[in-house]
Amino acid sequence: MNILLYKLKQLDVPILFILIIFLVLSTVVIYSATFETSYEGLYKNNLITFGILFIPMIGLSLLDYRVLIHRFSYIFYGIGILLLLLVSFNGMQINGSQRWLSLGGQAFQPSEIMKLFLIMALSNWLKKRDGQPIRIWNELIPAALIVGIPFYMVLKQPDLGTSIVFICVFVGILWVGNMQWKHILTGILFAFAAIAGIVLLYFFHFEMFSAIVKPHQLQRIQTFLDPLSDPDRSWHVVNSIRAIGTGQLSGEGYLNGLFIRGGFIPYSYADSIFVVIGEEFGFLGCSVLLMVYFFFIYRMVRISIDTKDIEGRYLIIGVISMFSLQIFENIAMHIGLMPLTGIALPFVSYGGSSLLTNMLAVGLVLSVKLHRQ
Numbered sequence: 001m002n003i004l005l006y007k008l009k010q011l012d013v014p015i016l017f018i019l020i021i022f023l024v025l026s027t028v029v030i031y032s033a034t035f036e037t038s039y040e041g042l043y044k045n046n047l048i049t050f051g052i053l054f055i056p057m058i059g060l061s062l063l064d065y066r067v068l069i070h071r072f073s074y075i076f077y078g079i080g081i082l083l084l085l086l087v088s089f090n091g092m093q094i095n096g097s098q099r100w101l102s103l104g105g106q107a108f109q110p111s112e113i114m115k116l117f118l119i120m121a122l123s124n125w126l127k128k129r130d131g132q133p134i135r136i137w138n139e140l141i142p143a144a145l146i147v148g149i150p151f152y153m154v155l156k157q158p159d160l161g162t163s164i165v166f167i168c169v170f171v172g173i174l175w176v177g178n179m180q181w182k183h184i185l186t187g188i189l190f191a192f193a194a195i196a197g198i199v200l201l202y203f204f205h206f207e208m209f210s211a212i213v214k215p216h217q218l219q220r221i222q223t224f225l226d227p228l229s230d231p232d233r234s235w236h237v238v239n240s241i242r243a244i245g246t247g248q249l250s251g252e253g254y255l256n257g258l259f260i261r262g263g264f265i266p267y268s269y270a271d272s273i274f275v276v277i278g279e280e281f282g283f284l285g286c287s288v289l290l291m292v293y294f295f296f297i298y299r300m301v302r303i304s305i306d307t308k309d310i311e312g313r314y315l316i317i318g319v320i321s322m323f324s325l326q327i328f329e330n331i332a333m334h335i336g337l338m339p340l341t342g343i344a345l346p347f348v349s350y351g352g353s354s355l356l357t358n359m360l361a362v363g364l365v366l367s368v369k370l371h372r373q
Helices: 002-009 013-034 042-062 065-090 110-129 136-155 160-176 181-204 206-212 215-225 235-247 273-306 310-334 352-370
Strands: 092-094 097-103 106-108
Touching: 002 042, 013 042, 013 273, 013 352, 042 352, 065 097, 065 110, 065 136, 065 310, 065 352, 106 352, 110 136, 110 160, 110 310, 110 352, 136 160, 160 310, 235 273, 235 310, 273 310, 273 352, 310 352
Parallel strands: none
Antiparallel strands: 092 097, 097 106
């Protein structure tokens, strides 16, 4: 009991405080996004779900993360792969994507929790080098396979946004895993070559390019490159940019967003919730949100720096990479900097699978802090 009380007192107060800010912020914005719509009342579900998930998050933080990773990381990874396989055979199809399983009448997205399982598996695999330079055949290639399998399975659903998160997690962990410079330069050159190949295919061999990508992915790419070329297809993106633009400095005011109230922004309570903040609270509201995210990421970086265990450091950097890419990707796609993809804004968008993964990820970070010595 004394050990339990000691651990509870050692929980990272700044991170807990930031999560409470996210709880209030997401509930308030979801209320606005669903006000006088058929989805009215989702803010109550969000409030209850968010509050309940504090329990497993704190419970996970009290467990020694090293025990979880050493004994169960590969088991969790295998479970995640099986869930993704189940999605491919018996998944729910929504808006042309087969990403969800029906569990007790509720939609569950296995690719979300797979992010966390992947971070744990990579941390366990790379820790054996104990900070020594990563070798290409012994560690790098097997690690790439660990990432490549779920990456391909999720990409086939199709879910490009989550697939990119897997790659970002992989790169982030390798970056702190003491990658050799020759491998880094090779990876950069390969990435540039791949991007150049995609660009050449799109502009000079469009038929081949359109045969490779999914129809809805091709539509999003074309919408990203020229939003005004087809107003019907770019309806979502153009309206998002206009809504955020009308917010100007201080916004139209709470519950006064014309684009939100008029139903011009699809999924404004979920993936497009940043548009609600931009229109109703303006540049100042968006800046406050980004500052909260900044301090959240900064706090995890500080915990990573203070952590002596290399495995714990890998774990935290993987979580940071996951959050950072999702924040950037979600905001960028609504202001025209990236193609539109189905990616949630962490802790703010409505969504049980995403919120569960995020809270458990924070629980692992807190566990690293509690057991860092």
